[in-house]
Amino acid sequence: MASLVIHGGAGTIPRANFTPESYQAARNGLADALRSGWAILSAGGLAVDAVEAAVVALENHPSFNAGHGAVLNAAGYHELDAAIMDGRDRAAGAIASARTIRNPIRAARRVMEASDCVLLSGAGADAFAREQGLDIVEQEYFTTALRREHWTRADEERRGLLKRERSEAEKHGTVGAVACDDKGNLAAATSTGGYTYKRAGRVGDTPVIGAGTYARNGVVAVSCTGLGEYFIRRGTSHDIAARIRYRNESLEEATAAAIAELSADKCGAGLIAVDAKGNIAMPHNTEGMYRGAVSADGKISIGIYADDFSPIDA
Numbered sequence: 001m002a003s004l005v006i007h008g009g010a011g012t013i014p015r016a017n018f019t020p021e022s023y024q025a026a027r028n029g030l031a032d033a034l035r036s037g038w039a040i041l042s043a044g045g046l047a048v049d050a051v052e053a054a055v056v057a058l059e060n061h062p063s064f065n066a067g068h069g070a071v072l073n074a075a076g077y078h079e080l081d082a083a084i085m086d087g088r089d090r091a092a093g094a095i096a097s098a099r100t101i102r103n104p105i106r107a108a109r110r111v112m113e114a115s116d117c118v119l120l121s122g123a124g125a126d127a128f129a130r131e132q133g134l135d136i137v138e139q140e141y142f143t144t145a146l147r148r149e150h151w152t153r154a155d156e157e158r159r160g161l162l163k164r165e166r167s168e169a170e171k172h173g174t175v176g177a178v179a180c181d182d183k184g185n186l187a188a189a190t191s192t193g194g195y196t197y198k199r200a201g202r203v204g205d206t207p208v209i210g211a212g213t214y215a216r217n218g219v220v221a222v223s224c225t226g227l228g229e230y231f232i233r234r235g236t237s238h239d240i241a242a243r244i245r246y247r248n249e250s251l252e253e254a255t256a257a258a259i260a261e262l263s264a265d266k267c268g269a270g271l272i273a274v275d276a277k278g279n280i281a282m283p284h285n286t287e288g289m290y291r292g293a294v295s296a297d298g299k300i301s302i303g304i305y306a307d308d309f310s311p312i313d314a
């Protein structure tokens with residue numbers, strides 16, 4: 001039975017700061033992404049196509065930290081990371097620190113299918129995307145007024161001028177999707193701008209296969225969000241697969257254990273996962289995580305906080 005789960009990152013706005021409009025905009029963005037992915041799965045399509053389509057929709061939506069709406073690094077520009085993995089044969093493709101690719105996840109897919117690399121970075125990634133005929137944009141395409149404000153707050157903090165804590169939403173976020181198609185194939189895709197004010201050249205967990213993104217048929221597909229350095233050091237998404245494969249843990253046990261370890265690191269963390277039976281998990285230890293899922297009957301549910309995960313009218 002097919003299933004699809006998405007996330008828009010654990011860097012959520014504190015509940016009190018949402019306006020009814022911005023809350024609805026985020027929910028709509030999640031619902032649109034689920035519909036894009038589900039259109040493929042419900043027509044008998046492949047998990048890898050569904051996760052790419054869902055992530056493209058999230059990259060195009062300004063509420064989330066990926067593509068249009070990505071955060072700015074310390075030097076004031078965008079560097080984007082993305083990865084995709086096809087559980088059928090563990091083919092994988094990723095890009096890191098790209099600056100001009102409109103939809104980084106599409107470039108990751110091309111790396112997987114049209115190159116002999118797994119991870120391409122910087123100017124090489126941008127050049128490859130151009131060669132492949134993908135949409136190339138100016139940096140301004142990614143920038144929103146809100147992300148400029150977030151950069152300014154981070155800069156004030158560095159200079160000791162900020163008199164309050166920055167919220168999670170001001171600091172980070174990511175988008176991702178995992179799917180199981182009706183043949184039981186698994187796939188995962190993740191895309192991010194990383195952390196606001198990150199050091200130029202810093203690469204997070206998202207494009208590191210086995211850290212922020214992983215898929216293996218018969219086992220699990222995982223996409224992570226939270227401070228990437230912790231996920232890289234723990235090899236989180238591969239660790240979840242190993243727990244299931246070698247220790248026969250359930251999806252729920254394996255994903256809960258991963259979050260518990262990240263909690264012990266004091267890392268605000270979240271992830272989405274689907275196993276070979278189509279079971280899903282969306283654990284997080286943060287106040288919220290933008291997330292959504294489609295059940296086998298096509299019903300879409302969306303949530304941002306612990307208590308607002310609910311079905312919406314399709």
Ligand code: ASP
Pocket residue numbers: 009010011172173174192193194195203204205206212224225226227228229
């Ligand atoms: N994992 C992302 C990174 O470290 C950020 C996030 O998910 O919030 O680049």
